[in-house]
Structures are given as C-alpha cells and as structure tokens.
Amino acid sequence: LGIASITAGGHLDLNVSDSNDLARSIDIDGVLSLSGNWSNSGTLTVNAAATLNLGGSFDTADIETINRLGGTVNLTGTLNNQGTTLALNANTGSIHLRGGRISGGTVTGADGASLIGTTTNSTLDGVTLDADLDLTTRDSVVTVQNDLTLGGTATIGERARIDFPGSQTLAGTGTVVYSTTDSFNRQGLRVTSAYSTFTIDSGITIRGGNG
Numbered sequence: 001l002g003i004a005s006i007t008a009g010g011h012l013d014l015n016v017s018d019s020n021d022l023a024r025s026i027d028i029d030g031v032l033s034l035s036g037n038w039s040n041s042g043t044l045t046v047n048a049a050a051t052l053n054l055g056g057s058f059d060t061a062d063i064e065t066i067n068r069l070g071g072t073v074n075l076t077g078t079l080n081n082q083g084t085t086l087a088l089n090a091n092t093g094s095i096h097l098r099g100g101r102i103s104g105g106t107v108t109g110a111d112g113a114s115l116i117g118t119t120t121n122s123t124l125d126g127v128t129l130d131a132d133l134d135l136t137t138r139d140s141v142v143t144v145q146n147d148l149t150l151g152g153t154a155t156i157g158e159r160a161r162i163d164f165p166g167s168q169t170l171a172g173t174g175t176v177v178y179s180t181t182d183s184f185n186r187q188g189l190r191v192t193s194a195y196s197t198f199t200i201d202s203g204i205t206i207r208g209g210n211g
Helices: none
Strands: 005-007 013-018 026-027 033-037 041-045 050-056 057-059 065-067 072-075 079-080 085-088 095-097 101-103 108-110 115-117 122-130 133-136 141-150 153-156 161-162 169-174 173-176 188-191 198-200 205-208
Touching: 026 033, 041 050, 133 141, 133 161, 153 161, 188 198
Parallel strands: 005 026, 013 033, 026 041, 033 050, 041 065, 050 072, 057 079, 072 095, 079 101, 085 108, 095 115, 101 122, 108 122, 115 133, 122 141, 133 153, 141 161, 141 169, 153 173, 161 188, 169 198, 173 205
Antiparallel strands: none
16 A cells, blocks of 8 residues: 545544555544554554554554554554564553453553553453553453563552453562552452462552552
C-alpha cells in the first residue's frame, strides 16, 4: 500500500492474511482496525478522537512507529514481544488492553504512558512490566500467565483485579496500590486455580491508596 488517510467518522477494517506491509503512512481521524498477520513500515498517526485497534497477530517490530496526537490505541490481538521491548512514551501514548495478549519481553513506560486495563480480559504472558498498569476502571481485569515481573506501579480500582491462574510468582521491585479502601469492592490479586501456590517476592510493595 502507499499513503492512506481515514477521515473523521470513517471506519476501515484491514484483514491482512499474508504478512503484507501496510501503508507507508496512515493518517487516522476515524477508526482503523487491523487483523490477520500484518506489519507496518511507516507511521500510524492517531489524531484526536481517532481509534487504532491493534488486532490479529504481530511482532513488536511490525508496529514500526505510532504517532499518537490524541485518540485511543487498543490492543485487541496478540503481540509477540519475546526477546524485545515495547516502549511506551509520549509518541505512542498509553495502550488500552481490550482482549489482547502480550507474550514475553519487556514493556517500558515513560512520559506518563502506561498499560490501561479494561473490562475485556487481557493477558500478560511472561512479561516484565517496567511501566505502570492502570486498572482504575471499575471491573477491569488482566490475567497473568507464566509469572509477572513488575517494575512499575499497578493501581487496582473498584472491583478490578489481576488474576493468576495456577502456581505463579509476582516478582520485581514494583508496587501494587489498592485505590479504594472499601473491602466490599473485591479488588485485588486473585489466584483462580485450586491447589496453587502464589509467591510474592520481597521486593514487591503492596499498599492502600492512602499510602
């Protein structure tokens, strides 16, 4: 593809089934939803009120460049991050987890950019999270597989949770913050499998929202 533009109110679904490259530059004012096995060698510009849905199956290198000037970036597919780093910063902005999966590697955050959980369960599979995880949306949920190494701050809001199926470890030097003190909200770290062992490393801090 060459140069593409999605105007305000427009919605383009691209299902790429043969690893074809996307446009060298896509300027998004509407909604762009990617699926299939895609890659991008240019810049995906997300303007104000635009939405970029990263679906399908892709590697971190396939994203190339996201220039987020506003709008929302959603992870709805499977990101293979093995052996590499997904760097969130002022250019990429935060990524909303909407049913997506990040497999392996490291996620870093700078300039206030973070991973944001939603009510659509997403998975962190063997991830080192050196970024913040925002679960302050009511009923938001993230599932961990193959352990989580936390270097940032995971903030858990009303009725939100991080699920750990099977025996796993929460490692690292990060912080888990419960942002509400109402015990009836059932927020927290939840072991979802019977007869499992959940280990929290000594470097992890767990505290309430008031310190």
